[in-house]
Amino acid sequence: MSQWKYSTIGLLASLCVLSTAQGATTPAAKGKQAAPDSTMNIKAGAGGKDFKSITVEGEDRVRVQFERPPLDIAIDPASAPGLDWESIHDVLGAESFDFVEPVLARPVFERTPYAPRPWLDEFRTGPVARFRPEVSGVERWSLEVADSRGKTVARFGAEGKPPKEITWDGTTTDGSPARADLTYSYVLNASDKAGNKRSFVGNSFQVPPRVIDAKDGVGVSFSVSTESTAGVSPALVLEAASRLNQAGDPAKPVQVEVTAPTFQLAKSIAGDVVAALRPYLLGDPARVAIVTNVDAGGGELASVTIRIQR
Secondary structure, eight states, rough: OHHHHHHHHHHHHHHOOOOOHTTTOOOHHHHHHOOOOOOOOOOOOOOOOOOOOOOOOOOOOOOOOOOEEEOOOOOOOTTTTOOOOOOOHHHHSSSSSSSHHOOOOHHHHHHOTSSSTTTTOSBBSSSEEOOOOOOOSSSSEEEEEEETOEEEEEEEESSSSSOOOOOSSSBOOSSSSSOOTSSEEEEEEOTTOOEEEEEEEEOEEESSSEEEOSSEEEEEEEEEEOOOOOOOOHHHHHHHHHHHHHHSTSOOOOEEEEEEEHHHHHHHHHHHHHHHHGGGGGGGGGGGEEEEEOOOOOHHHHEEEEEEOO
């Protein structure tokens, strides 16, 4: 019992001491409090310290330097993921290239030189001359077409009355196309039942620029002035290329035949025609061949014939 009393007395004494210590503050101390210390010291060589927040007041600047380790990336391009080496076929063959789409999109911005040009209509098709004889009482008749050299290039004739119209397609008796640089005339001979013969001489004419449609090929024929410095008409060459592109195989050879009074003149005209024709002609430019003929008795015109084989 005495031991328990001693412990109780000791506990009460301790509580009294604590109460005295907490209440020992004088009134003067309550009115004056110590200013908080805002200084933070980090000792050199010491370990790092974590700050939950840092507030900088005023215009002071804080400069924090970090020591960065050297960047050393060891990558082998031959084995790195995503940098695997492939062949050219694997790269280009991953997606097939469309060759048609760029060609279809090109005419939106630029007209192709190989497109047909139906508005150019200088070359005639069909007959180059039409004859309408007006005679009666005829038992036999004949019509001859001759060039300025006196050579008969076409001949027609039959028994009875001649037809109302006789057409000539420009093909000569030997099967070649009539030259566009010559002048032509015609003579109509008519005989009655008594054997009386009459001749009618018609006016002279020239063969216009025309389309040649023969068994061995198609082409165009026209004349060029030998005295003019203008040279070959660009419109005629452009239309000729347009017709050849539509009528023949682009792989077939093209022949440019020129007949002029001298060889040098024929060669010069042929060179001008080929130079103007090639940019608008389909196929290999080397398929164009030149043939020159000399006619010393020629006049102011030269004949040009462009043909492509069927």
